Amino acid sequence: MEKLKNGDAPSLVSNVEVMQLLRDRIGARNAKKDESTENRRGPFQNRDWIEQTVLTHLETSPAGETSIDEIPKLVTQLRRNPPDKKNKNGGTDMTSQALDRSLEGYGLTKGEALQIINHMPTTLVELHLIIENIEDRPHLDDNVQAELLELIAKFRKDAMAENDMDFSMDDFPDDEKHT
Incomplete structure (x- = not known):
C-alpha cells in the first residue's frame, strides 16, 4: 500500500468518510466562532454553505445511515x-x-x-x-x-x-x- 503524504487524499473515498470529514471540519469551525464573527459575512461563506449542503445531502443518503466504525x-x-x-x-x-x-x-x-x-x-x-x-x-x-x-x-x-x-x-x- 502506498504511503500518503500530508495533504494527499486516497483515490477511493466513501461517502461515509466524506461525511465524517465534513462533520469534523464544520464542528471545528463552529467551535472557533464567537458571537462577534458569527453574523459577519466572510470570504469563506460560499465554502461553508457548500460544505453544509453536501453534508446535509450525505446525511439523507444511504451513507448517512451507516456508522464509519462498521x-x-x-x-x-x-x-x-x-x-x-x-x-x-x-x-x-x-x-x-x-x-x-x-x-x-x-x-x-x-x-x-x-x-x-x-x-x-x-x-x-x-x-x-x-x-x-x-x-x-x-x-x-x-x-x-x-x-x-x-x-x-x-x-x-x-x-x-x-x-x-x-x-x-x-x-x-x-x-x-x-x-
Whole structure:
C-alpha cells in the first residue's frame, strides 16, 4: 500500500468518510466562532454553505445511515475471496460448511465495494447495477446475492422500515401476476 503524504487524499473515498470529514471540519469551525464573527459575512461563506449542503445531502443518503466504525468490517467481507467449496479430495469441505457465513467473502473489486458502501442497495436490481457481470460469477448465485443483501441491511439503521415496504412477485396471487 502506498504511503500518503500530508495533504494527499486516497483515490477511493466513501461517502461515509466524506461525511465524517465534513462533520469534523464544520464542528471545528463552529467551535472557533464567537458571537462577534458569527453574523459577519466572510470570504469563506460560499465554502461553508457548500460544505453544509453536501453534508446535509450525505446525511439523507444511504451513507448517512451507516456508522464509519462498521465500514471496515463490511469492506473486509465484501473484498475477501469466496471460499473454495471443494477440498483436495474432490469432496465438500466439512469445515467450510460449519463456518459462519460472516467469515466467507464475496470477492468484489474495490470499486464495487465502494459503490455498495455508498448506495447500500436493498434490492437485487440495485445489486446487479453495482456488481459488474454478476450473472457470470458462479460464486454469486441467487442465494448468495440474497445473503449479500441481508448483510448490507444489517449495516443500515433503517433496515426494518425498508423491509416492510419491499415486496416481490411472490406476494401476489397467480392471477394478478399476468395482468
